[in-house]
Amino acid sequence: MEEATSVETDSQHNPTVESPMPSSTDVSFSNQGVKSLLELLVKRGYFHEGIEPPQANCRRGIPVPNEDEAEEEEVLPTPYTMDDNACQVVFLEEDSDDSLTYCCTYPALLSNLRIQLKDGGRVSTNQLVTALRLRDEAPILRLLQEENFDNTTDDNMFQIGSDIVSSEFLDRVSQRVLDSLQGSTKGKKEDEQTVSDDNIGLAMVSDLSNREFHLPMEITLQALKTRLPSGFQLLELGSGIALAEDGFMERYKQKVLDYFGTLQEPVVISDVCHQRSWDVDLVATWVQEACHGTLAGDFHGGSNATSLSIGSMYTPHAHVQALREAIDELFGAQGYMTASRGAALGLSKAKMGDYIKESFPSAVLVSDNLVVSSDAILAPLEAVFQEAIAVLGFVDLQSHLPVDILDQEEDTRKIAEELVISSISKQDETKKNSKTKKKKASASVGVVVLSSSGGLFVSTGMIQHIQKNIVPDLIGKHAKSRAEEIDASGEASTATTDSSKSSSKKKGGRKGKKGSKASQDETNNNSNAETSKDVVPLAEIVKSVGLNQPELLDVDPLMKEAMESNGQLPQLSWEKTDESAEMSGDTAIDRSLNESILCELCRSCLYTDDLISSCQRAIQVELKRLESARMSKASVSRKDAAAKVRNVESAFEEWFVNGCYMLQEQAKFLEYVESWECPNEDDATTRKKLLLDKLRDEHLDGCCADFTSRLTQYCLFKNEIDPSMFQFHSTNITTNTDKDDNKEDGGLPLYCTPVDLANRQYPSTFLQLADSGNKGKVKEPLPKLREELPGSMGVSLARQWVACGGSCYQGGSKVDDAGSEFTRPGDLEKFTEYVQENCLSLCGFPFKKLDKKSEKQLLFARRQHLMRLLEETDDASGVLDLTMMLLFQQVKSVVSLGVSRHRSDLLALLISERKINDQVAELLQKLLTALDGSTTADSALIGAVKGCGLCRDISKHEIEICLG
Secondary structure, eight states, rough: OOHHHHHHHHHOOOOOOOOOOOTTTOBOOOOHHHHHHHHHHHTTTOOOOOOOOOOOOOTTOOOOHHHHHHHHHHHOSHHHOSOOGGOOEEEEEOOHHHHHHHHOOHHHHHHHHHHHHTSEEEEEHHHHHTTTSSSSSSSHHHHHHHHTOOOOSOOOOOOEEEEEHHHHHHHHHHHHHHHHHHHHTTTTEEEEEEEGGGTEEEEHHHHIIIIIIOOOOHHHHHHHHHHTTTTTTEEEETEEEEEEEEEHHHHHHHHHHHHHHHOOOOOOOHHHHHHHHHHHHHHHHHHHHHHTSSSOEEEESSSOTTOOOOOOEOOOOOHHHHHHHHHHHHHHHHSHHHHHHHHHHTTOOOTTEEEEEHHHHHHHHHEEEEEOOOIIIIIIHHHHHHHHHHHOOOOGGGSSOOOHTOHHHHHHIIIIIIIHHHHHHHHHHHHHHHHHHSEEEEEEOOEEETTEEEEEEEEHHHHHHHHHHHHHHHHHHHHHHHHHHHHHHHOOOOHHHHHHHHHHHOOOOOOHHHHHHHHHHHHHHHHHHHHHHHHHOOOHHHHHHHHHOOHHHHTHHHHHHHHHHHHHOOOSSSSSHHHHHHTTSHHHHHHHHSSHHHHHHHHHTTOSHHHHHHHHHHHHHHHHHHHHHHHHHHHHOOOOOOOOHHHHHHHHHHHHHHHHHHHHHHHHHHHHHHTTOOOOOOHHHHHHHHHHHHHHHHHHIIIIIHHHHHHHHHHHHHHOOOOEEEEEEEETTTTEEEEETTSTTTTTEEGGSSSTTOSSOOOOEEEEEEOSSSSSSSOHHHHHHHHSTTTTTHHHHHHHHHHHHGGTTTTEEEEETTSSSSEEOOOOHHHHHHHHHHHHHHHHOOOOOOOOOHHHHHHHHHHHHHHHHHHOOOHHHHEEEHHOOOOOOOHHHHOOOOOOHHHHHHHHHHHSSSOOOHHHHHHHHHHHHHHSSSSSOOOHHHHHHHHHOOOOOOGOOOOOOOOO
């Protein structure tokens, strides 16, 4: 107790313990003395409430009063805390006497802790507990927690596992690492460095953490960042973060720039860095800077404003130049560029249009997928469109647009409609407005038709020609057959039920929306089915258009083959739906035909509301006619008579057109013979003149006289003059048969029968008066014509007969007093002049001039007819004649005449043509020799000649038999 009093007195004079650590001179305290000391400190206000008051624990040296004394002593209202560093107390390890405990303040403990860390900067907690004579490491840990040291400050310490580390340790190790890196760079001269020394001046932070610092990666990296002097950098490589010296950075930068300098293709910088374990941000910065100086390329910045490397690219100038040359060369050669081809060359779809326009300002961006040249694509296409508009024709787009463009239907339609047709329409509108000085809406110049098999531009004039000259006849025929079908079955036509439907709609009551919609769909489907029955079948229109416009079949080979094979097309659908193939038989050929370009043309241009209404009106008219016919038998006879007149007129008009064409075609053949350059023979010129005179006489006596005979008979019919007073004879030279043209054939007069386009030899025609029984002087027919026909009609016909020659009519040959017979010669020039001037006044039809389109149609039909005849005949003379006729048409596009009479001369003319090779000429000559009786014509020879006539191109035909 005395000790305690003594200590308390000393404490009042000097309450602060001067030596924090126990020594041989330290004062020892009993438990009671310690308690008294603490009470004194509390009374003087050195303790206050803290955040977390400590729990009393005798093992930690915090006194707890005895239970006996606790009852006597007054309990402290608030336990003391350690928030005040000046008064915190640490209880040290007890001495041999358990009743004694040593203590010091926390500042003293901190000072001694720094002394322990001063030499190495790193000590384990076990070593500190022993050196500082602590019971355990709790005071040290509490000290570090209370001080809240930051390992980034200069004066700090912190715990790493079981070690306490100070900033002096971090400074010393960091400096040693930096010195080591800098020394490795200076140790070798620049010229001594090899490829294996690329990493000199570089150390991975992960290696330093394990080998030098023996600290976690995060602490090592933070220590290096805070102590990094100039001349060093931290790099983020593919294998991790590294510490690099400036020498390495220079080599690193040069290596990067050297690599990018060798590139020939664009690269993504991040991809290159990941492949080669480079720092992406640093490399992107270097490349961007070098692109403004030493590096021949362009840097394209990333998409992220905070990071230059994200999405950044490098494009070498060599690639840009190569791309420019490749794009310019390809576009200049083919005149267009598709997105797929541009992408293959490295050109993006978004930049394709602007990129090409830099070199080709006149290029037109059709869409994101296509750029075309105005000069190479649009201008030529516009020229052929204008030509087609002028001649009422069409343009096959496959001949003027590449397949790459035609495969894109949207782009093809945009080129044709928005760029070409629109330009032509504007030009036409400008011309019309300049003439009339009034603004008028531009009319459509044509229609673009596209299908899976090709594309066409069809002029409006051609469409109108088809609608005017082809469709009406088909409507009439279909209306008649459809009306008879309706009349026989008793079903109602769409045309007769339209009005009833409209009236029933007005009278019908209200229905629900769902029921109304369903019934409307069902009604529309039924209406479409009925309407399709009333409209002319698509197959009939396609067939008629193909025969009338044979050049359309050339662009639709599948349809042409179908028409040539059987003549009848399968059922085709006006509505282009998925069911159309099933309706037409569900076969490959039918499906392809239904999607052919000719079918699509008819759907696009002809299947209109006008066509539907015209068919329905025609059916209604025919139904009324049938109903009227049943009402009165008398009307039937009158109707039949009128129908006969209409039939005769229609049949004669059909013959008249082809008759005019044949006159001009044979006249063209005479001009061809006249222009023939004869071989250098003595009698060649004389033979040519004789041949030309004979052919001209046969033309007058045959084709011209037949034309005049038909025209005369039709005039007698139109003027209701009895034709029996005249006799019209035609003698077939090849069969030696005589025929009276006054008789009727199949209900129509013979003068209305169609022209035989495959005629090997026109029959000779002769006009005379019928035998009246008068034995006196025989009257001539020409004066009779002048008498019977009104006006100048008889005079015109008589002059035409005279121009044909005296051998064609009675009275054309005269016998003089000496008994010599004189036949009046014909005049082809006067005949041509007469028919061109007088046809309109004689029969009501103007003479039809032969144009290119009509000639193509005529020659196409003639060739089909000749080929059928040649296939069916095995007669040697017939095979030779038909083959010569086909070859003349194929080689010179002429209609030959007189081949049966003048085989030898005409064959010499034919084989003189360049397209007839020596083998074909020898083959034809051999068959001609056999016909003359010199040799025998076997079946092999006849078949070989027939093959020449049936081939499509005689210049490429190969002879399959030996001519020796």
